[in-house]
Amino acid sequence: MVVTLQELQMYRNFDELASDVLDLAKEIMPDKLIYLTSFSEKEQIILKLSNIDTSILLTEGMVINLNETVCNRVDFDENQPLIYEDIREETCPDDLRNRLEEVNINSYLGIPISLVNGGKFGTLCVAHYEESRFDEKSIKLLQRIARMFSYYLDLERFAFRDSLTELYNRHYLSKYFEDHSKTGGVIFFLDLDGFKKVNDIHGHDTGDLVLKEVALRLQTFVNEHNDAFAVRLGGDEFLIHFSQISNKEEMSKRAENILNFLSTWDSEYQLSASIGITPYPVNNNITLKTLLKNADNALYRAKAAGKNTYRFF
Template identity: 70%
Template sequence: MVTIYQELQMYKNFDELASDVLDLAKEILPDQLFFLSSVSDTQQVILKLSNEDTSILVAEGMVVNLNDTLCNRIDFEKKQPLIYEDTMKESSLADFKNALEEANVRSYLGIPISFMNGEKFGTLCAINDEVSHFDNKSIHLLQRIVRMFSYYLDLERFAYRDSLTDLYNRRYLSTFFEDHHKTGGVIFFLDLDGFKKVNDVHGHDEGDLVLKEVAWRLRKFVNEHRNAFAVRLGGDEFIIHFSDISSKEEMTKQAERLLDSLSAWDADYQLSASIGIVTYPIDDTINLNMLLKHADHALYRAKTAGKNTYKFFDS
């Protein structure tokens, strides 16, 4: 699963804009230590601090269990700030008091940051080692800054996402290989069996729903892997990239799991998938187009072998 933090590394000018956001926040509440974070279902990553010289135990790059953070209490659905002007007087924080004292956090203001589709991004937080007062005007100004930052995040995300399925697109795949090809990996090249008939019989609107469902299943699949992501190349062609599968036995196991996932449909049409698999070593000369060509060749062999199967590229 590719995290938001990994995706951010591809965004243009992220560090510069993040610094601007923190600088503006400091103009509003100069006595506070501000930080930007990203959150997943289980972790929070501290992306950037307004200043490093602080008595509070927080640092850029710090990864924290989300259940151990105050940010986990923010209501992202209502997009409301979370305010503790004196954490030691909050009865609801009884279980946190020891940790807050150790971190030297006495006050906290957390503002949720989300993408325009409602998906969580992270937080803009103000913390202090003393009791603080957060006035409504300051909070409102910080929320406006966060909203503008969210617009930027959405524009960057749009550049690397497929508009129909919200999976990564070919541009993301190309950028990933420019930065990470030296690590080696595995590509699964998928093509749906029977998709043309869905469009011909049920119409393109139904076809789009099928593609969205496939994307949901692929996203669920890659979320079970620490270093995997899914891409829609176009039409009914998809890529899954792994960075942490080394054995042919494991590739076979994952290919069979994926085929099972994509062959079970309740609707009145027959759908499955064929997969071409190609591996690449740690190599400075890896060419993505050549890899895709090899994977496509293996996919063709899977199709001609009867579909709903997988084949490895054999040089």
């Protein structure tokens, strides 16, 4: 799973450490532009530049289609850098050469930054408007800096992620609500129907596999909605948060889609889900504790209505 920009903004001292990473890299290659990027599912974000006053046409916060970036061609599987010392002389695809020339980059070095779980975070990049020579010692030093930065990222991720499913956890939800409670949104509180029987009959190891599969399906669902994220609250309780308040018809449609996602299993598992839905308005004074209580109340009524359904608070 990728690290979102929203998640990065919650990390302690992220901005300060990102600046330190660029400063260290700048000591190794003082005459070049150094920058950090992160990947989402479909886009690359330029997080931070070593200096703003440059003839290279990149800016902090720039968002680029991932399929159109040079960084997406870095070899993450083998953890190898991508090196173009002079794109006018390199045998690189014409579309890539054109994109580099558009931002006035003639030499490029991209170092992959990966997470412990194998996910791609982004890249540590070096760029210059003229041809450059990247010596092996400097490249290895930059790789060490990128690796140390990835250790920091993993430590921060663990604070906000559920260790079993890698969905967000209660701590992330609390921090999100602390920062965004006035912007409004919708909470879907989910509980699995029949999960206790899975544990009783097949054992807790199988139960854990089921929870991971549920998380995968929920993550697939939220990836289709730019305003959503999924949380494992604990046990077989999950939550989906939408930051945009849609009409009741749209919320019902989303709930039905989730129920469909979670109702198809092998015949040995008799599983489904029930959902309690509670919207909260912009500029509200409601607490997260009250919201969860309201959503739980709606969830209880969905269970009482026969399960595999949803109810609004």
